[in-house]
Amino acid sequence: MTTEIKAPTFPESVQDGVVANWHKQPGEAVSRDELLVDIETDKVVLEVVASTDGVLGEIIKGAGDTVLSNEVIGIIAEAGEQAAAPAASAPKAAPAANSGGGEVVDLKAPTFPESVQDGSVASWHKAVGEQVSRDELLVDIETDKVVLEVVAPADGVLSAISAEAGSTVQSNQVIGQITAGATASTAAAPAAAAPAAAPAGGEAVASPSARKLASEKGIDLASVAGSGKDGRITKEDVANAKSAPAAPAASPAPVAKAAASAAPLPAGERIEKRVPMTRLRKRIAERLLNASTSTAMLTTFNEVNMKPLMDMRKQYKDLFEKTHDGARLGFMGMFTKAACEALKRFPQVNASIDGDDIVYHGFQDVGVAVSTPNGLVVPVLRDVDDMSIATIESTIRDFGMRAKDGKLGIEEMTGGTFTITNGGVFGSLLSTPILNPPQSAILGMHKIQDRPMAVDGKVEILPMMYLALSYDHRLLDGKDAVQFLVAIKEFIEDPARMLLQV
Structure with missing residues (x-):
């Protein structure tokens, strides 16, 4: 089982960051809350720590790479698993495919006009391992003037994606690969639908600040429901859990009731959604x-x-x-x-x-x-x-x-x-x-x-x-x-x- 390492949520005024340096290498053991990588923005250096014990299995974004808010930058494998250590720029491996042909065809970004320097991968319409047909739309590449479409050059299976959504690509850059003549494996579908990350051994996944607050207040994180991404427990979750046991079980006295009515009501959930500007x-x-x-x-x-x-x-x-x-x-x-x-x-x-x-x-x-x-x-x-x-x-x-x-x-x-x-x-x-x-x-x-x-x-x-x-x-x-x-x-x-x- 693997756990994704993600860049932190950048402040509203920060659009992206740059990976400064990794403190661990693929194959090395890591401990929960151990510092793994520093990400430098134009205002501050942010630290990313391990969310679980295990082995650093893969570095997706190497030193010097530009990353967006909450972008996946690496993978942590369980300690018992064989840790893989591919290069940071290696394309995502394809699920097993029943090969009928085997010829690998490069999927390239289009030739940009002279006035366009580069583009960003907007979205992939196919996932790795899925069947594709010749001239079928695979990916949209967005420039500062127009959205360009990249279609499949042959029938087969999308075997690799080397430029994920949000990545910057140059003219004619290889962004993926197609195995021509192959057919998608039906056995790979359930695995692809599995959750991306789950706590090891049923242990709760919490942010460092949430763990610190829980330790100070004596709260068992196993009893706290996480509201963060992938069920992660936030500091606010711990603070709310602290106040729950303190609620009176019996009807309060009239004076206490009046005092309670004068107290400010807890604010409702205020939802925010952050998306990169196109x-x-x-x-x-x-x-x-x-x-x-x-x-x-x-x-x-x-x-x-x-x-x-x-x-x-x-x-x-x-x-x-x-x-x-x-x-x-x-x-x-x-x-x-x-x-x-x-x-x-x-x-x-x-x-x-x-x-x-x-x-x-x-x-x-x-x-x-x-x-x-x-x-x-x-x-x-x-x-x-x-x-x-x-x-x-x-x-x-x-x-x-x-x-x-x-x-x-x-x-x-x-x-x-x-x-x-x-x-x-x-x-x-x-x-x-x-x-x-x-x-x-x-x-x-x-x-x-x-x-x-x-x-x-x-x-x-x-x-x-x-x-x-x-x-x-x-x-x-x-x-x-x-x-x-x-x-x-x-x-x-x-x-x-x-x-x-x-």
């Missing part, structure tokens, strides 16, 4: 922080009457969909086209800053922000000036569907000279969008809401939308930004202006 989320955070610190960002607002556009959509919606092979007539196509026309009239909004130079782009590549379960991505519509509204609508819809499935390519999310984001689909009434560097401006659309408006001296209820334009004041003056936003407003309130280019 590479995509970290990349989004870096870019947003960089935009707010490296640009002179300012936002100007306006409002647009959506009634003309809504009337036109109502009139031509069915005919548009029938004519253009099911393409739906929405608002994003009109706003994208309106932004394109405005960019041609105000080329400085379509420009970007490169060092001490201003780069003016002779094309309009408009990014459209799309929300996914993993975060916000911005696929780019290339050469919008050459696209029809039907093509724009179809492309945006395709981007949205593929983004939710993680199927967008990196080349589809790079570049862009201007961005549109629509918080209105989530109910946002007003916001200040953040720039997408190196672009100099971003347009924010919002919820359509009926409001009383003064029209020719009379009050009318009209469907109105607030528009927000955030821009880099280093490149754009307020006059240019305001006139650009007014141009979009005029195109939307009178769509014929775009057709007539007036």
Whole structure:
């Protein structure tokens, strides 16, 4: 029976740590609460002690390796077992397989684009020893821009995993192995389903602080139920167990009852869940922080009457969909086209800053922000000036569907000279969008809401939308930004202006 050695739970402000040094080597005997390894973070050095007596069987994370909170870094075997001592980087061994072929095929990470340095293994869809089919999805690798899928190169059995979930991998790095032509052993299934760790000889597993407190208070750990991971007894479990026997068995006197009612009630369980930030989320955070610190960002607002556009959509919606092979007539196509026309009239909004130079782009590549379960991505519509509204609508819809499935390519999310984001689909009434560097401006659309408006001296209820334009004041003056936003407003309130280019 083996017990996992795990990195401690890092504080909220610490993302990962580095294994400083191991105090024991594979094959050496270890005692419960004996110091095994030091893990160094950017703030403190944490000590990991043995949770049971036994023999250090395997070191999974060697000195210098980066580890995450609660990641498995080693294995303790029982004293009577033969201790294994594989290298820290050795792949996980496969369960027994009925080999029909025997050829071992390396499973490699994909070739990353030039702009991507490395990736993280997000999740494995197969476990070691399971049957796989050619082109079956095995593992997702997450970069700071996109999630890449790795499929099986052949039929067989997944015989080894050398890069567990959370591991950092390089382009074309071997992350596992497949035994081609083999079939999975049914006998290995029950073993795989067994619990990962159990206390040796029925003895309770407790943290060092819990053992110390139990020793001071004279509490038998065997009588304490552990609430920690894998049934581990925490210091709080011991403290709660201490107070339980002290509860009065009989009804207290009235005075004592009144005093008890005045005492504070014990707090209920406050559950927290800690998960590592994904590479995509970290990349989004870096870019947003960089935009707010490296640009002179300012936002100007306006409002647009959506009634003309809504009337036109109502009139031509069915005919548009029938004519253009099911393409739906929405608002994003009109706003994208309106932004394109405005960019041609105000080329400085379509420009970007490169060092001490201003780069003016002779094309309009408009990014459209799309929300996914993993975060916000911005696929780019290339050469919008050459696209029809039907093509724009179809492309945006395709981007949205593929983004939710993680199927967008990196080349589809790079570049862009201007961005549109629509918080209105989530109910946002007003916001200040953040720039997408190196672009100099971003347009924010919002919820359509009926409001009383003064029209020719009379009050009318009209469907109105607030528009927000955030821009880099280093490149754009307020006059240019305001006139650009007014141009979009005029195109939307009178769509014929775009057709007539007036």
